[in-house]
Amino acid sequence: xxxxxxxxxxxxxxxxxxxxxxxxxxxxxxxxxxxxxxxxxxxxxxxxxxxxxxxxxxxxxxxxxxxxxxxxxxxxxxxxxxxxxxxxxxxxxxxxxxxxxxxxxxxxxxxxxxxxxxxxxxxxxxx
Numbered sequence: 101x102x103x104x105x106x107x108x109x110x111x112x113x114x115x116x117x118x119x120x121x122x123x124x125x126x127x128x129x130x131x132x133x134x135x136x137x138x139x140x141x142x143x144x145x146x147x148x149x150x151x152x153x154x155x156x157x158x159x160x161x162x163x164x165x166x167x168x169x170x171x172x173x174x175x176x177x178x179x180x181x182x183x184x185x186x187x188x189x190x191x192x193x194x195x196x197x198x199x200x201x202x203x204x205x206x207x208x209x210x211x212x213x214x215x216x217x218x219x220x221x222x223x224x225x226x227x
Contacts, residue, residue: 115142
């Protein structure tokens with residue numbers, strides 16, 4: 101029982117220290133993102149191991165406050181991370197036919213450019 105609680109405190113301490121190191125060493129504003137990512141990963145690992153330890157030795161650990169504190173601390177981050185995991189996927193869309201670019205033939209392009217130059221020239225003559 102004491103060894104499992106020491107293991108959980110060790111994992112919590114290592115995860116917190118690694119996340120603080122990543123916060124301080126992130127350059128160009130990436131430190132906060134690294135900190136949050138490390139906290140998410142640490143909470144997933146801590147939540148998984150806490151549940152595993154609790155299942156193995158429930159009779160002795162059900163009265164331990166540390167186990168329940170670890171579950172309460174790590175479960176929101178874990179569930180939030182697992183909930184938002186699928187939203188990073190790229191959505192494939194198809195462009196409607198009215199927005200597709202119609203390719204012009206060489207004849208149509210030269211006719212349109214000649215018409216535009218005539219309109220610009222007429223505007224210049226009016227001024």
